[in-house]
Amino acid sequence: MKNHIKVERAKKNITQAKLAELAGVSRQTINAIELGKYVPSTSLALTLAKIFGCKVEDIFEI
Amino acid sequence: MKTIKLLPRPFRIVGLILVSFCIFQFVRDPEVVFGETSILGSKIESNWKAKVPSLFVEEKGEFFFIKMIENDISNEILLTLMLLGTYFIAFAKIKEEDEFSYQLRMEAMSQAHLWNGILLLLANWLFYDGIFLYAMIWGLFSFLLIFSFVFALKLSNQRNLAES
Structure with missing residues (x-):
């Protein structure tokens, strides 16, 4: 699964640590998602979409 | 996301202390596993003897399903501490x-x-x-x-x- 979290982060100018704090997870989790090593749960995907102010399918794609 | 119930973080340190102590005992005296042993170098069999229930006891060719026997329980205590210690390390929360x-x-x-x-x-x-x-x-x-x-x-x- 591909994702555009890094791009969205750059748009919003927030660091991995800040995004992790906002999403209530560790920085390692955000890093693993960005690298495609971990596919987040539905609730985390929805939380990330809410933080970026977009739809889940705008951030994640198959 | 629902996850398994984990122990509080300090249990990891308690577990490490317990496992280190037990491994030290096993390395120092491997016979500890089978009883008739000592803890920290002093023979203490007599102090650690206790009446314990045992399943499947054979005595003079006769079998008993449950029987109270006298046993040196120092090895049972060490094995219990080792098991608890390993559980504490494995199932304590991380940071x-x-x-x-x-x-x-x-x-x-x-x-x-x-x-x-x-x-x-x-x-x-x-x-x-x-x-x-x-x-x-x-x-x-x-x-x-x-x-x-x-x-x-x-x-x-x-x-x-x-x-x-």
Whole structure:
């Protein structure tokens, strides 16, 4: 699964640590998602979409 | 995300202390596993003798299903501490517990299961007689020890990856 979290982060100018704090997870989790090593749960995907102010399918794609 | 119930973080340190103490005892005196032993160098069999219930006792050719017997319980205490210690290490929370660490925990658990099976299979063909009993005693804790090691390794790898 591909994702555009890094791009969205750059748009919003927030660091991995800040995004992790906002999403209530560790920085390692955000890093693993960005690298495609971990596919987040539905609730985390929805939380990330809410933080970026977009739809889940705008951030994640198959 | 729903995850398994874990112990508070300080249990990890308690577990490490317990396991270190027990491993020290096992290395110092391997006979500790089978009783008639000592703790920290002083013979204390007499102090640790207690009446305990035992299942399947054979006495003078007669079998008993449950019978109270007198036994040196120092080895039972050490094995209990070792098991508790390994459980504490394996199932205590880490600093940042979330769904990713939960997945790493599950991956480590399945890998530990595989490696433990391989080690027990090898032990079956490489150790005989009395030594095989030691291998089986090791088998009591090996899963939890391997799991703790693999989980710690995975966490460390992830931390290094996030740092770079």
